[in-house]
Amino acid sequence: MADITIRAVRKSYGKTATLHGIDLAFASGEFVVILGPSGCGKSTLLRMIAGLEDITGGEIEINGRVVNKLEPRERGCAMVFQNYALYPHMTVADNIGYALKVAGVPKAERRPRIAETARIVGLGDYLARKPAALSGGQRQRVAMARAIIREPGVFLFDEPLSNLDATLRVTMRAEIRKLHQRLSATSVFVTHDQVEAMTLADKLVVMNKGHVEQVGQPLDIYHRPASTFVASFIGAPPMNLIDCSIDAADAVARHEHLAIPVPPAIAAALGGRQVTLGIRPEECRVLPAGQGQPARVDFVEELGSGRIVHVAFGSRIFAAAIPPDIRLAPGDLIGLALPPAQLHVFHRETGKRLDVTHSAGRLGLGPENDRVNEQETGLRATEAV
Amino acid sequence: MIQRTPYADAFTYGLMALGFLLLIGPFAVIVAAASQTMQQVNAVPFNFLPQNQLIANMTAAWTRADLGTAMLNSFVMASLVTIGKVALSALTAFSIVFFRTPLKHVFFWIVFITLMLPLEVRVVPTYAVAADLFEPIRLAIAWATGITVSVEWNLLNSYAGLTLPLVATATGTFLYRQFFLTLPDELAEAARMDGSGPARFFIDMLLPLSRTNMLALTTIMFVYGWNQYLWPLLMITDPAYKTTMMSLSSLVPHENALPDWNVTLAGALIIMLPPLLVVAVLQRWFVRGLVSSEK
Numbered sequence: 001m002a003d004i005t006i007r008a009v010r011k012s013y014g015k016t017a018t019l020h021g022i023d024l025a026f027a028s029g030e031f032v033v034i035l036g037p038s039g040c041g042k043s044t045l046l047r048m049i050a051g052l053e054d055i056t057g058g059e060i061e062i063n064g065r066v067v068n069k070l071e072p073r074e075r076g077c078a079m080v081f082q083n084y085a086l087y088p089h090m091t092v093a094d095n096i097g098y099a100l101k102v103a104g105v106p107k108a109e110r111r112p113r114i115a116e117t118a119r120i121v122g123l124g125d126y127l128a129r130k131p132a133a134l135s136g137g138q139r140q141r142v143a144m145a146r147a148i149i150r151e152p153g154v155f156l157f158d159e160p161l162s163n164l165d166a167t168l169r170v171t172m173r174a175e176i177r178k179l180h181q182r183l184s185a186t187s188v189f190v191t192h193d194q195v196e197a198m199t200l201a202d203k204l205v206v207m208n209k210g211h212v213e214q215v216g217q218p219l220d221i222y223h224r225p226a227s228t229f230v231a232s233f234i235g236a237p238p239m240n241l242i243d244c245s246i247d248a249a250d251a252v253a254r255h256e257h258l259a260i261p262v263p264p265a266i267a268a269a270l271g272g273r274q275v276t277l278g279i280r281p282e283e284c285r286v287l288p289a290g291q292g293q294p295a296r297v298d299f300v301e302e303l304g305s306g307r308i309v310h311v312a313f314g315s316r317i318f319a320a321a322i323p324p325d326i327r328l329a330p331g332d333l334i335g336l337a338l339p340p341a342q343l344h345v346f347h348r349e350t351g352k353r354l355d356v357t358h359s360a361g362r363l364g365l366g367p368e369n370d371r372v373n374e375q376e377t378g379l380r381a382t383e384a385v
Numbered sequence: 386m387i388q389r390t391p392y393a394d395a396f397t398y399g400l401m402a403l404g405f406l407l408l409i410g411p412f413a414v415i416v417a418a419a420s421q422t423m424q425q426v427n428a429v430p431f432n433f434l435p436q437n438q439l440i441a442n443m444t445a446a447w448t449r450a451d452l453g454t455a456m457l458n459s460f461v462m463a464s465l466v467t468i469g470k471v472a473l474s475a476l477t478a479f480s481i482v483f484f485r486t487p488l489k490h491v492f493f494w495i496v497f498i499t500l501m502l503p504l505e506v507r508v509v510p511t512y513a514v515a516a517d518l519f520e521p522i523r524l525a526i527a528w529a530t531g532i533t534v535s536v537e538w539n540l541l542n543s544y545a546g547l548t549l550p551l552v553a554t555a556t557g558t559f560l561y562r563q564f565f566l567t568l569p570d571e572l573a574e575a576a577r578m579d580g581s582g583p584a585r586f587f588i589d590m591l592l593p594l595s596r597t598n599m600l601a602l603t604t605i606m607f608v609y610g611w612n613q614y615l616w617p618l619l620m621i622t623d624p625a626y627k628t629t630m631m632s633l634s635s636l637v638p639h640e641n642a643l644p645d646w647n648v649t650l651a652g653a654l655i656i657m658l659p660p661l662l663v664v665a666v667l668q669r670w671f672v673r674g675l676v677s678s679e680k
Contacts, residue, residue: 052577072577072580073578073580077578079574081571083569083571084571087589087590088594089594098576098579102585
């Protein structure tokens with residue numbers, strides 16, 4: 001059990017900066033998932049927590065102790081690597097027990113602990129095997145057992161499931177979650193897979209280009225993405241985005257010939273502004289031609305449980321989830337209804353979310369948008385709802 | 386690729402047989418000659434069939450050239466070269482591959498350059514160093530104080546002198562370096578997370594993993610050390626430190642002496658035996674260690 005505080009942490013290799021001042025705090029026992037596209041710096045951040053990368057600037061604190069200068073072994077972290085990094089010449093038992101051996105735990109004491117740990121991850125019968133004689137999933141378990149046996153305060157996972165096949169990934173995901181509930185150590189899990197992120201996280205950190213885009217509970221992030229990046233990165237298929245200008249008089253957002261109705265509060269607060277509107281595919285409703293906004297079916301993806309129709313909507317391709325009973329063919333003309341309450345509004349240039357506080361009937365922005373708001377609309381910023 | 390090409394097949398087999406004859410031919414001559422009497426060996430035409438004098442010839446060669454001492458010396462020398470080389474190269478490659486130091490590339494290139502300087506090329510300066518190790522210190526003292534100190538400190542007629550110059554070359558370092566580079570970074574990182582320091586990582590991970598490499602290098606270095614001729618010839622004047630190659634040259638009949646090539650060749654057979662055994666035992670790992678690493 002350990003809490004982690006990351007303060008203004010920066011990383012640069014020579015002159016190229018990869019992390020530009022990260023501030024994060026993870027509570028003890030939390031399951032934190034860091035999500036981001038490849039090259040966003042998420043693995044670097046994890047490796048800095050582990051002590052495998054030097055910290056260029058800022059501080060990392062584990063359990064109230066600044067660990068910048070500490071060796072990995074002194075930080076109380078255990079790590080599971082993407083390619084498992086098992087010791088190929090050692091048996092499963094030796095792999096699991098290596099940390100104890102290094103720590104000088106006598107053999108008689110090691111053996112029962114290895115057996116117990118192997119039992120937890122379901123490897124009891126494989127202790128005498130070499131890693132080469134194990135399947136991918138079993139190797140992953142060995143890697144996890146190797147981390148568990150040290151009873152660390154912090155578990156670090158570096159994309160541990162990306163080398164597994166799809167079925168196994170789902171099983172291992174569930175097992176990691178169960179293991180976390182059982183051991184309740186703080187876990188930091190790095191991934192680029194949004195499904196892993198959504199299912200595992202107590203707290204989700206979305207990163208992009210060395211910055212933290214958003215921190216929060218998975219559902220909050222899904223329902224209230226802080227930027228167009230988060231909106232398009234989370235959700236499959238991603239959120240539909242379309243550039244519009246707000247027409248306050250008609251309470252619509254205009255894009256070419258389209259006029260999308262928006263809530264009056266938004267229209268009033270943002271009249272005349274260039275914005276990006278976003279809507280989740282599952283919130284779009286398909287109507288017969290003539291109703292809603294005109295759209296043309298581009299192609300249909302069959303998912304079994306439902307299907308996704310991709311439609312040409314203005315200059316954009318929109319995805320919409322449709323129930324199985326609606327039959328559509330490419331080229332069909334349909335109407336698309338975008339419920340105003342489900343629309344997300346983003347700043348056109350910065351991509352940041354713009355929120356309207358309904359109670360006060362005025363524009364409210366996230367703290368990071370204060371400046372933009374005051375300069376451009378002259379309205380007073382309030383805390384976002 | 387499987388193709389039906391009978392003529393090409395016949396040609397390659399022919400070539401292979403020719404190569405085999407070229408390789409085995411001299412060996413067959415040695416075996417045949419070593420087992421013949423002096424008259425038979427000098428007869429024209431040469432009889433390629435082995436006779437029954439092998440043991441007698443070998444005994445003669447053994448006593449005449451004092452092969453017991455020489456074999457022991459050669460064995461000690463080859464073993465020391467092998468052990469020194471294997472240990473030194475492993476450590477050098479370890480430091481070159483796994484440590485980030487500012488002068489890493491300088492060190493690497495210094496080691497690399499020695500590849501182009503085999504012992505035969507640098508034999509004179511190396512001899513000068515080995516013959517008078519104290520000289521730099523003497524020069525320093527003379528420069529600082531003007532006093533010339535006369536201290537005898539050299540490596541002539543010693544196992545150290547026989548082996549040290551042969552140990553300090555880059556071949557083994559390269560073999561290890563190439564192998565270490567194939568190991569994933571995560572292996573070192575996982576070991577670090579498990580709390581092991583560099584020395585522990587070297588002993589627990591790198592040494593067991595590079596076993597095939599080590600055996601391949603052992604094979605090469607043992608044969609290399611055993612076959613040294615020029616260097617022992619320069620370094621050794623004391624018969625007690627004679628090596629087999631020097632003895633072999635003393636077995637070669639002089640002008641005007643009896644042309645007993647049968648004894649010479651019997652001696653050669655004995656001298657060939659140890660490296661042959663080493664290769665026979667280690668050849669399985671030899672190829673594997675040079676070709677690739679088992680993962």
